[in-house]
Amino acid sequence: MNRFLYWLLLLPASSLWAQSSPKNPPTLTVETIMQDPKSWVGTSPTNPFWSDDSRTLYFNWNPSQAKGDSLYKVTIHRDTRKKTVTASEPIKVSPSERRALPTPPVSTYNRAYTQRLFDRQGDLFLLDVKSGSVRQLTNTVENEIDPTFSSDEQKVVFRRSGSNLFSIDLKTGELTQLTDFRTGAKKAEPKLTDEEKFLKQNQLQLSSVLKERKEKKDEADRISKADRPKRAKEIYLDDKTVVNPQLSPDGRFVTYRLTKPATGVKNTQVPNYVTESGYTEEIPARTKVGAPAASQEFFVYDLAKDTVRAVSVKDIPGIMDKPAYLQSAGKAKADTAKKMRPVVISGPVWSDDGKMCVVVVRSLDNKDRWIMRFVPETLKLSLLDRQHEDTWIGGPGIGSLNSPGNMNFLADNQTLWFQSEADGYSHIYTVNVLTGERRQLTAGKFEVQQVQLSKDKTHFFLQTNEVHPGEQHFYRMPVSGSRPERTRLTNMTGANEVVLSPDETLMAVRYSSSNQPWELYLMDVNQPTPKRAASQPAQMAGVSAPLKLTNSPTEAFNAYPWQEPALVTIPARDGQQIYARLYKAKTPTGKAVVFVHGAGYLQNAHKWWSQYSREYMFHNLLTDRGYTVLDIDYRASAGYGRDWRTGIYRHMGGKDLEDHVDAAKWLVETQGVDAKRIGIYGGSYGGFITLMAMFTTPDVFKAGAALRPVTDWAAYNHPYTANILNEPQNDSLSYRRSSPIYFAEGLKNYLLICHGMVDVNVHFQDTVRLMQRLIELKKDNWEVAAYPMEDHGFVEPTSWMDEYKRILKLFDERL
Known part of the structure; x- marks a missing residue:
C-alpha cells in the first residue's frame, strides 16, 4: 500500500481531499489544516x-x-x-x-x-x-x-x-x-544575664578545682578543634536562596548571588473546571506587574581567609539616576532625594588564565546594563561599558536580569567580546579589560543574532540578517582588525540554523523557506557554496552544495500548491518602512484579512517557514476563497533593531496599531481591496491589537477575532510589561492608554473573542472582565468562545478546528 493511500484511509471523511490534479488542486478545509500536524504536514527534524x-x-x-x-x-x-x-x-x-x-x-x-x-x-x-x-x-x-x-x-x-x-x-x-x-538561621549561643555572669565568675574565683577543670576542658577543646580537618565555612541563608555559585579558576573564591522573595506578594490562581477529580481545582500562576520584586545581593566567599563579604554597588556610575519618564514635569516627585536603584549582578565571566574577571550589572528597571571588571580579593568594580536606554535594554545576545548575555575572552586573556545595541542594532564589540580600549567589530543596519567563538579563538561564527531582514545566514569572521570581512557560509534563501560539528569543519543546517517546512542539510565549513535551489537532487551534493538529509512532508501536504507569500514593504505615516507578507487571492473579491502575530517582539514577515504554520495554511485557505491576506511586522517586532523594538514604549496600541491602519490603507490603494471589507485577527499580543483596532479605529476594520487577548496590561506579568509600560503605580497613564478595556465603548463592528480557560499566561479573567464591561455598555455585536481545557497555546485539534471555524464564519458573514 503506498503512503498516500494509507494516509487517505486514516483521515476522517470530513478532511479528505477532493480529487486533484495539477490543474485542479485539492481543496483546503479547516478540518484538514487544524488536525494533528504530524498526520498530514509531517514532522520536521529538531535539536x-x-x-x-x-x-x-x-x-x-x-x-x-x-x-x-x-x-x-x-x-x-x-x-x-x-x-x-x-x-x-x-x-x-x-x-x-x-x-x-x-x-x-x-x-x-x-x-x-x-x-x-x-x-x-x-x-x-x-x-x-x-x-x-x-x-x-x-x-x-x-x-x-x-x-x-x-x-x-x-x-x-x-x-x-x-x-x-x-x-x-x-x-x-x-x-x-x-x-x-x-537553610535557616544559625542557632545563637545562649546569652548570660548580668546576674549569671557574676555567679559564674564568682564560682571560678572561689574554687581552684573548678577553675582547673575548666582550663583543662578549654585546652582539650582547643586541641580537638585544631586536630579537626578544615571544612567549608557554614553559611546560613536565613530565608534566602543561592543562585549560580561559581569557583574561581585559582580555587580561592566562590562567588554567588542571594535572592530574597518580597513579602506580601499575591500570586494569581487559575481555576480549572474539567478535572479528573470532578472538583474545581486551582492552578498556581504568576504575580501581576508592579508586584514587589525579590531583593538581590552578590557575595564573595574567600576560602583562604574563610570570610564572606557582600559586594557594594553604590559607586556604580548612574546607579542613582532617576528614569527619564519620572523626570518629566508630570512625574516629578515631591522629594528630590536620590535613591539607589536595585540591580542584579550576573556572572562572573573569567579569562582562561584566571587573571581577569568580568560581571554584568543590570538595573531591575532594565534601563541600564553595566559591564564591569571585578576583582574578588578587593571587591572592586571598574566600569568597562555602560549601555543606557530611556526605554529598555534588549535585543539579540544582550542577556537578561539573570544572564550576562553573549560574551567571553579572546586568546590574549584580556580582551572581552560582547554584544550591544549601542548603535541601534545588536553588534559585536570588544573592550580591553586593562586599558579600557573599546572597538566595534560589526556595523550596519542588521542584527547579529547568534555568536560563537571558534575553539582556537581566531574566528567568530555568527548568524545575521544582513542580506535581508527576512533571511538568516551563517558567517565566519576573524576576531582581529577593524570591520573584518565576513565569509558567508550559507546561501539557501530563507533561514539557516547552523550547528557546528565539534571539529568545526561541518555544519548541520536546519533550513526552511517560506512555503516549505524545516529540513536538515549537511554542509562543509571550508567550502562556501554557490547559490543553488534547495530542490537540487541530493546525489549532486558534495562539499560544493548542501546535502539534504531528511524529507519530512507527507504526500498529502505536497499535493497542495502552497503559496509563497510576497515579501513587500509598506510606507508608514512616520516615513518608516513596514515589512509584510502578502498573500494574493486566487480570484480577488475585494475582501481582505490582516493577521497580527503574537508576542510583540517576534518576526513573521520573513522568508522561512512560519512558527504560525496553522495560520499560514489558513491564509492559503482564505486566498482560495477570494481573500487578500496581509501579515505585517509592526512596530516592536523582532529583527529590525532597537528603535523598531522599542517603538511602543509607554504606549502599546500606539505606533503598532498605526502600522496596521496604514497597512489597511495600503491594501485599498494598491491591491484593489474594498475599504469596507477588511477584517483583522490575531492571538495574544495579536488579540490585544485586534481589540485596540476594533475599539479605537472602528471604521477601519469591519470584523475582528481576538484570540487569548490581553485586555488590561495591569493584569499581565512583570518581566514583559514593566519593560514597556514601567510599573502601573508609577506610570498609570501608560497603562490607561494601552489597555483595551478602557476603550470598549468604541466597538461598532463585529467582534469574536476566543480564550482558553486554563491560560496561565494571559488569564481568562482578562476576557471575563471585558465581557462584563461590554455588557454594561449594552454592546450586542460581540461573542465569546471559551475552551475549558486549553492553555495559552492550544493543543487539541478539536479546539483549533472550533476556533478557526468561528473565525472563518465571522469573516465570511461580516466581510
Whole structure:
C-alpha cells in the first residue's frame, strides 16, 4: 500500500481531499489544516547535535507519525582524495544506544578538547573524545550538575542538590565539599544575664578545682578543634536562596548571588473546571506587574581567609539616576532625594588564565546594563561599558536580569567580546579589560543574532540578517582588525540554523523557506557554496552544495500548491518602512484579512517557514476563497533593531496599531481591496491589537477575532510589561492608554473573542472582565468562545478546528 493511500484511509471523511490534479488542486478545509500536524504536514527534524568525533549527527524526528518523536542519526563519510562529504540514510537510534549516549556537546571541554564532562540524570561523567570511552564519576541519589574542570584540569567542580559546590580529584577520587550553604538561621549561643555572669565568675574565683577543670576542658577543646580537618565555612541563608555559585579558576573564591522573595506578594490562581477529580481545582500562576520584586545581593566567599563579604554597588556610575519618564514635569516627585536603584549582578565571566574577571550589572528597571571588571580579593568594580536606554535594554545576545548575555575572552586573556545595541542594532564589540580600549567589530543596519567563538579563538561564527531582514545566514569572521570581512557560509534563501560539528569543519543546517517546512542539510565549513535551489537532487551534493538529509512532508501536504507569500514593504505615516507578507487571492473579491502575530517582539514577515504554520495554511485557505491576506511586522517586532523594538514604549496600541491602519490603507490603494471589507485577527499580543483596532479605529476594520487577548496590561506579568509600560503605580497613564478595556465603548463592528480557560499566561479573567464591561455598555455585536481545557497555546485539534471555524464564519458573514 503506498503512503498516500494509507494516509487517505486514516483521515476522517470530513478532511479528505477532493480529487486533484495539477490543474485542479485539492481543496483546503479547516478540518484538514487544524488536525494533528504530524498526520498530514509531517514532522520536521529538531535539536540536531553531533557526536564528539564529528562523525555522527543525531536529531529528533518522526517520519513514521508515531505518538512522539524519536532519536535518529546519520553517519558522515569523508573522502579526502575526492574532497567529498556524504552521509548515510537516517536510521532510528535504538533505546539502548540512546541511553548510552553522552549528552550533546557543550562548553565543558578541557583546554586541549581531548576530554569532556557532562551530567546525565543527576550523575557526572568524563568522556575521552578520541576513544569515545566514558568514565562515570558519581552514582548517587542526590543530583550532581554543571561539571567544569578546575584550572589545573586535575579536578572536576560541580554542584550537588542545586546549591553547594564540590570537587572530585580525577586521580584519587577524593571528594571535597567547597561550600556549606545551610537553610535557616544559625542557632545563637545562649546569652548570660548580668546576674549569671557574676555567679559564674564568682564560682571560678572561689574554687581552684573548678577553675582547673575548666582550663583543662578549654585546652582539650582547643586541641580537638585544631586536630579537626578544615571544612567549608557554614553559611546560613536565613530565608534566602543561592543562585549560580561559581569557583574561581585559582580555587580561592566562590562567588554567588542571594535572592530574597518580597513579602506580601499575591500570586494569581487559575481555576480549572474539567478535572479528573470532578472538583474545581486551582492552578498556581504568576504575580501581576508592579508586584514587589525579590531583593538581590552578590557575595564573595574567600576560602583562604574563610570570610564572606557582600559586594557594594553604590559607586556604580548612574546607579542613582532617576528614569527619564519620572523626570518629566508630570512625574516629578515631591522629594528630590536620590535613591539607589536595585540591580542584579550576573556572572562572573573569567579569562582562561584566571587573571581577569568580568560581571554584568543590570538595573531591575532594565534601563541600564553595566559591564564591569571585578576583582574578588578587593571587591572592586571598574566600569568597562555602560549601555543606557530611556526605554529598555534588549535585543539579540544582550542577556537578561539573570544572564550576562553573549560574551567571553579572546586568546590574549584580556580582551572581552560582547554584544550591544549601542548603535541601534545588536553588534559585536570588544573592550580591553586593562586599558579600557573599546572597538566595534560589526556595523550596519542588521542584527547579529547568534555568536560563537571558534575553539582556537581566531574566528567568530555568527548568524545575521544582513542580506535581508527576512533571511538568516551563517558567517565566519576573524576576531582581529577593524570591520573584518565576513565569509558567508550559507546561501539557501530563507533561514539557516547552523550547528557546528565539534571539529568545526561541518555544519548541520536546519533550513526552511517560506512555503516549505524545516529540513536538515549537511554542509562543509571550508567550502562556501554557490547559490543553488534547495530542490537540487541530493546525489549532486558534495562539499560544493548542501546535502539534504531528511524529507519530512507527507504526500498529502505536497499535493497542495502552497503559496509563497510576497515579501513587500509598506510606507508608514512616520516615513518608516513596514515589512509584510502578502498573500494574493486566487480570484480577488475585494475582501481582505490582516493577521497580527503574537508576542510583540517576534518576526513573521520573513522568508522561512512560519512558527504560525496553522495560520499560514489558513491564509492559503482564505486566498482560495477570494481573500487578500496581509501579515505585517509592526512596530516592536523582532529583527529590525532597537528603535523598531522599542517603538511602543509607554504606549502599546500606539505606533503598532498605526502600522496596521496604514497597512489597511495600503491594501485599498494598491491591491484593489474594498475599504469596507477588511477584517483583522490575531492571538495574544495579536488579540490585544485586534481589540485596540476594533475599539479605537472602528471604521477601519469591519470584523475582528481576538484570540487569548490581553485586555488590561495591569493584569499581565512583570518581566514583559514593566519593560514597556514601567510599573502601573508609577506610570498609570501608560497603562490607561494601552489597555483595551478602557476603550470598549468604541466597538461598532463585529467582534469574536476566543480564550482558553486554563491560560496561565494571559488569564481568562482578562476576557471575563471585558465581557462584563461590554455588557454594561449594552454592546450586542460581540461573542465569546471559551475552551475549558486549553492553555495559552492550544493543543487539541478539536479546539483549533472550533476556533478557526468561528473565525472563518465571522469573516465570511461580516466581510
